[in-house]
Amino acid sequence: MKSIFHRALGDKFHDLHPELQKKFGMTSSQKVMILGQGRMTEIRGTPLWLRPFLNIGAKDHLIFAERGKDVPFTLENYSYVDEQGQEAISYVRRFFFPYAIRGFDAAMHYDEEKQAIVDSLGKTASITTVLDVDVSKEGGLLLQSREMNVKNKWTLSEPTTSFYEHYDEKEEAFRVHVHVEHPWLGTLIMYEGLVYAEFLPITFSNIPDRGILS
Template sequence: MKSIYQLALGESFHKLHPEMQKKFGLISKQKIMILGQGRMTEIRGTPAFLRPLLMAFVPAHVMFAERGRNIPFTLENYAYEDEQGREKVSWIRRFFFPYAIRGFDAVMHYNSETGKIVDDLGKSGTFQTELDLEVTPEGGLLMQSNAISYKGKYDLSGIHTSVYEHFDEDQEAFRVHVHVEHPWFGTLLMYEGLVHTEFLPMTYSNIPERGILV
């Protein structure tokens, strides 16, 4: 059985760094979860006058207004089958600001018709985008999209997202960089940092509803 990322990348999957292959090769039959812990060296983006508007997205775990440096961070990945038998992988991100804990969550699956990864954003998957995957020369993975839809109906074209990750052998950890950009407002959200990862045993009772922690 191949992971959703191996299906999307095809033979290019084997060009990933071995640790990247291990992480992005996660499938439900392994019955393990991935726990990442680290710090984001910087979280920035969105003009200050617009940040209060982002508070409306906080309950959905899509966006948040807080910004800062050296922010503690956790990431949980679960691979599971949904009620339709589709293989899915959840991305449960938590940012521990001094006075608030914020989430930026997603659930991904492979679309066999387009050959792309579908990224359902937030706790309820209200926002959706398709990701193009590319293996970089150093064995990292770049995932990009150029449009986000709202409830699958309203196309929010122009919003560009990129997620880049590679394995730092010196630190024995993953370096991550996420960038969400709007053509009018510039960077809406950017964060980057170093994440140490563990692979832990799990049962299906460990998986939160929709793969997302409430």
């Protein structure tokens, strides 16, 4: 079985750094999860006047108003078969601020018709983005949004999301950079940092709420 990223990249998948091939080659048949722990060097973006409105998205683990530097971070990845019978990967992100713990959750699957990764955002998956995938010269993974859909009713070409991840051999960890930008409002959120990851067997106690493991 090929992972959703292997299907999206085709032969380019083998140009990824071996550690990225291991991470993004994970499938539900392996019965493992990835636990990542690290720190975000910086989390910034969104004009001050707009930040209070982001608290609405915080309840859905979609976006949040807090900003800062050297923010502790955890990530859990699960590969599973979703309710539509599709291979999917769940992303459970947690950012630990001094007075709040914020989430940014998502689930990705490969869309055969769009020939792209579809990212369903938040606990309710009310927003989806279509992501094109590529590999950098250094063997890093590149994701760039093509379009955004709100509750399957409105299709937007903005804001745009870009994601880049590569493996730092000196640190033996993954470096991530995420940037969400609006043409009028500028950077809505940007975070980057270093994440150490380990593969763990899935047990009934750590199966995510979304999806059904095959």
